[in-house]
Amino acid sequence: xxxxxxxxxxxGSYAPKRIMRNAEFAALGLDTNDEWIxxxxxxRERHIAEPDETNRTMSxxxxxxxxxxxxxxxxxxxxxxxxxxxxxxxxxSTAVDLQAEIGxxxxxxxxxxxxxxxxxxxLIVAEGLMASGNxxxxxxxxxxxxxxxxxxxDRSTCVLFGDGAGAAVLKRSEGGKGILSTFMRSDGNLAELxxxxxxxxxxxxxxxxxxxxxxxxxxxxxxxxKYAVRSMSxxxxxxxxxxxxxxxxxxxxxxxQANIRIIEATARHAEVPxxxxxxxxxxxxxxxxxxxxxxxxxxxxxxxxxxGSTVMLVAFGAGYTWASLIVRF
Ligand code: ACO
Numbered sequence: 240x241x242x243x244x245x246x247x248x249x250x251g252s253y254a255p256k257r258i259m260r261n262a263e264f265a266a267l268g269l270d271t272n273d274e275w276i277x278x279x280x281x282x283r284e285r286h287i288a289e290p291d292e293t294n295r296t297m298s299x300x301x302x303x304x305x306x307x308x309x310x311x312x313x314x315x316x317x318x319x320x321x322x323x324x325x326x327x328x329x330x331x332s333t334a335v336d337l338q339a340e341i342g343x344x345x346x347x348x349x350x351x352x353x354x355x356x357x358x359x360x361x362l363i364v365a366e367g368l369m370a371s372g373n374x375x376x377x378x379x380x381x382x383x384x385x386x387x388x389x390x391x392x393d394r395s396t397c398v399l400f401g402d403g404a405g406a407a408v409l410k411r412s413e414g415g416k417g418i419l420s421t422f423m424r425s426d427g428n429l430a431e432l433x434x435x436x437x438x439x440x441x442x443x444x445x446x447x448x449x450x451x452x453x454x455x456x457x458x459x460x461x462x463x464x465k466y467a468v469r470s471m472s473x474x475x476x477x478x479x480x481x482x483x484x485x486x487x488x489x490x491x492x493x494x495x496q497a498n499i500r501i502i503e504a505t506a507r508h509a510e511v512p513x514x515x516x517x518x519x520x521x522x523x524x525x526x527x528x529x530x531x532x533x534x535x536x537x538x539x540x541x542x543x544x545x546x547g548s549t550v551m552l553v554a555f556g557a558g559y560t561w562a563s564l565i566v567r568f
Contacts, residue, residue, distance in 0.1 A: 243417030245366040245377070247566055248410040249311070251304025252536035253297045254286040254403040254523065264398060271394045281499025285401030285524035288384050294327045294404070298382035299340040301404035301532065306341075309408035311376055313341045316408075318374035319348035320365050322357025322381040322528035324557065325388045326350065329439075337380065346378070353425065354433070355495050355556025357381055357528035358405060359564050363421045365409050377409040381528030388435065390455035399497070400456075401524035405532015416567050419549075420481035422474050423562040429466065432459045433557040467501045470561035472508035474553050478563035479509070484549070486510035489565075491543055495554040496520035496530040505553065517543060527556065544568055 261273040261283060276282055288297065298321060306312065321334035328336075334348035353360040358381035365377040382404035389397045412418075438444055438454035448454055471494060479485060486492075486509040494502045499520055506516045517538045526533060531552050538544045546568055553563040 243412040245369050245409040246412045246417035247407045249305045249309025249408045250536045251301045251406045252533045253300035255288045257287045258284050259287045260284045269394045276398050281520050282524045283521045287386050288402040294333045294382040295336040297404040298337045298380045301406035305406040305408045313343040315376045316343040316346040316378050318377035319346045320361040320379045322351050322361045324354045324527050325384045353560040355527045356554040356560040356562045359554045359562035380406040381532050383527045383529045399525050401526050403526045403529040405529045419565045420478050421564045422477035425558045425560040429559045432462050467555045468504040471505040471553050471555045474561045474563035475509040478565045482565045490548040492551045493517045493534045497525045
């Protein structure tokens with residue numbers, strides 16, 4: 240396969256208006272404080288969706304921005320890939336709800352589920368479908384309403400997450416712009432380190448599930464941290480090697496925004512100085528599959544990604560899953 244095949248022609252994002260600051264957790268009766276959260280994670284605030292803000296509405300807002308910037312209309316899309324770990328419904332996919340919302344009647348739409356790596360998995364899947372001639376114009380979205388699946392009585396998880404959406408339209412590459420290299424991997428032996436034990440087919444909803452709160456996210460934070468650093472470092476190495484580049488060749492690195500310490504450790508490993516790393520975890524927390532799209536949209540708006548910029552995206556998520564992608568704008 241001769242690259243580049245697919246270019247990121249337009250990027251969009253959406254964040255709910257309501258902002259929740261660290262100090263507000265105390266009012267929920269949680270034994271935590273701003274200092275602990277900032278020191279351990281770098282998070283100061285996160286955006287929280289209102290009841291009427293769903294993945295359908297948030298993904299559509301991000302998608303419309305990306306389509307406008309790419310100069311395409313919904314009828315041009317022949318593929319929609321949506322990543323989410325917090326789908327609006329268990330059946331059907333959130334991607335088909337997005338399709339209906341924006342009126343993309345010519346598209347094939349489906350979800351990918353690789354937790355925080357979902358947006359990169361989605362971009363890689365879309366590029367592959369473009370390479371095989373199954374799609375010409377693709378919309379790839381990551382959207383999360385994580386605040387609906389975290390346990391607000393568990394201080395070790397609820398302080399970490401936020402809501403939002405990020406989107407990109409992929410078009411055929413022209414003039415050497417587009418995806419230069421990709422890498423994706425997973426390890427299902429580690430699934431129980433970050434998961435929702437119940438609510439699916441193996442442990443359907445019951446009174447006991449409600450009582451023991453086992454439908455909420457559970458996480459082994461310290462183990463997750465270790466694997467996150469290891470796997471994001473590995474993903475960065477592979478994407479760079481496959482593109483024939485080193486960390487010094489990058490104009491910007493946009494890692495999944497889960498924790499500032501994970502971001503700094505990954506950047507150190509890839510030999511990318513922190514002034515070439517985009518960070519917004521302080522303002523959004525961990526928005527899982529929305530995080531890299533949200534950050535990329537901000538980085539473009541801030542002028543940190545320009546025509547000709549070489550950018551590495553790198554992610555890690557539940558599964559565990561990890562992925563990376565280098566793209567030239
Ligand atoms: N406020 C105050 N104290 C807290 C809080 C809190 N919000 N949360 C936990 N603590 C306490 C713990 O109870 C523990 O107390 P103890 O020592 O009395 O038992 C103490 O702080 C230390 O807990 P650790 O879990 O060891 O703290 P650590 O330094 O590892 O930081 C954290 C925890 C922030 C969760 C960190 O491990 C981390 O960021 N892990 C990675 C998480 C992550 O990135 N997850 C997302 C992955 S991507 C995806 O797919 C969603």
